[in-house]
Amino acid sequence: MTERESNTNTAKFNNFSRWFLIFLVVAALAATLYVFKPFLVDIAIAAVLVTIFYNYYLKLTKFLHGHRRTASFLMCLILLVIIILPTINLVIYTANKSVLAYNEAVVYFENNSFSQALNHPVAERFNLGYLFSDIKDNNLINNTMLDFLKGFSNTLIAAAKSLVVGTTGFIVSLVVIIFTMYFFFIDGKKLLNYLTYLLPLKEKYTEEIFKKFHEISSTTIISTFVAALAQGAVGAIGFGIVGFPAFLAGIVIAFLSLMPVLGSALFYAPVGFYYLMMGQVWQGIFVLLWGFLIIGTVDNIVRALMIKDKAQINPIFVILSILGGIAVFGFWGVVLGPLVVSLLVTILHIYSLEFSNELKAENKNQDFPPQESMRLDNPILSDLLENILKTSKPERWGWLAKKSEEKDSVKSKKDPNGN
Known part of the structure; x- marks a missing residue:
């Protein structure tokens, strides 16, 4: 065997x-991961809480x-008392209150039938009773509203029952979360350094991943739920003023506010028009x-104050990640779902950094996605607009065409040779 063949075999063995x-x-x-499978969700929740509150631990x-173990123990105790236990109590309390609120809503809709509104003189003048005869006879709107509220109440009750019935499993998960947080607070930095290695x-990309993960997890998740709670509180106040069951309205609005585009409007708009049809104009x-x-503005204000210049996730992905997270992870999916999407956003950001040169548009010294591409003073759009104006009749473009001609005139005066 020659030396060359020996080197080739050695290279193949090393590669193998x-x-x-x-x-x-x-x-x-x-x-x-298979061994840790029963506790992966608990570990992920602990990692999220430690990520958000690590600066307070420091x-x-x-x-x-410098007593790190004492500080870690106190942080776990604080999070247990302030966040975890109140969240559980809130679910159970909400379920109990929703039953009472549902009973109030039943009485309200029984005493305020939609068919009565169709007998109003204004409705009779436009013959609305005939047009909506099916609704009038069957009380369709009242029954639909009651079915919706009943289904929503049953969902909360089921969530509360799952916590009570699965007490043993929940206690085990809670213990795992607390102990995991304890060690993550103490040795989390070492673990991150080892993973980075x-x-x-x-x-720089590894640091960017952890940085983006922290920003998105802390800002997007917290701001989303704080905004939902704020809208629910404001909604409860407004509906309480008009005599509608305030607590139930606040809970429904808080949940619907997580939905993109329409959100809480899916609740307050039908109720508002219902009042108008009932003749209760004000x-x-x-x-x-x-x-x-008020309700719509609160969401924007809260998000603006909390997120500011931090990374954000599109609202449609937020709601889909929440719904999908609940389907996959259960109760904690409300948190883990958006985190999975956050991880995708972070990886895509790293990908755009690594392949920025390849992603640049042809003959354009601009990274994708262009941050200023939709501004009217963008040079790319400006040149495109000028080319369109030059090949079109000026009178069709008004002052824009005149402005382009004046710009060309100024250029020619400054540089007659066109250099």
Whole structure:
């Protein structure tokens, strides 16, 4: 065997060894994930909470003169008392209250039938009773509203029952979350450094992944639910003023506010028009104005104050990630669903950084996606507009065509040779 053949065989063996080692790593990782499968959701929740509150842990550690274990224990205790237990109590309390609110709503709709509104002189003048005879006879609107409220109430009750029935499993999950948070607070930094060392990525990209993950998880998730709670509170106040069951309205609006585009309008708009049809004009106008001006504005204000310049996820992906997360992960899917989408957004951001040169548009020194591409003073749009104007009749384009001609005239005066 020649030296060249020996070197070739050695290279093949080294290549085989490398791929075999990678296979072993993947197999061991898959086996470990399978073993941890019952607790993956709990570990993920602990990681999210530690990510959000890690800076407070550092401040507490500094206050305690570097006693990291004591600081970690206190942080876990604080999160347990302030966040986890109140969330559980809120679900149970909401379920109980929703039953009472549903009973109030039943009495309300029984005493205020839609068919009565169709007997109003104004409705009879336009013959609305004939047009909506089926609705009038069957009380379709009243029954639909009651069915919707009953289904919503049953959903909350089912969520509360799942917490009570699965008490043993829930306690185990809670213990896992607390202990995982405890060790993540203490050794989380070392774990991240080790993962950074192992990941086959440039250091700046690894740091970008953790940075974006922290920004998106802390800002998007918190702002989404704070905005929902704010809209629910404001909605409860407004509906309480007109005599509608305030607590039930607040809960429904808080949940619907997570939906893109329409959101809480799916509730306050039908109720407002219902009041108008019932002849309760000021209540109907008040509900519509309160919903459009107050409830809708609160969402934008809260998000603007909390997110500011941080990374955001499109609202449609937020609601889809929440619904999908609940279907896959259960109760904690409300948090984990958006985090999965956040991870995708982060990876796409890293991808755009690594392949920025390839993603640049041809003959355009501009990264994708262009941040200023839709501004009217963008040079690309300006040149395109000028070319269109030059090949069109000026009188059709008004002042824009004149402005383009004046610009060309100024250029020719400054540089007669066209250089």
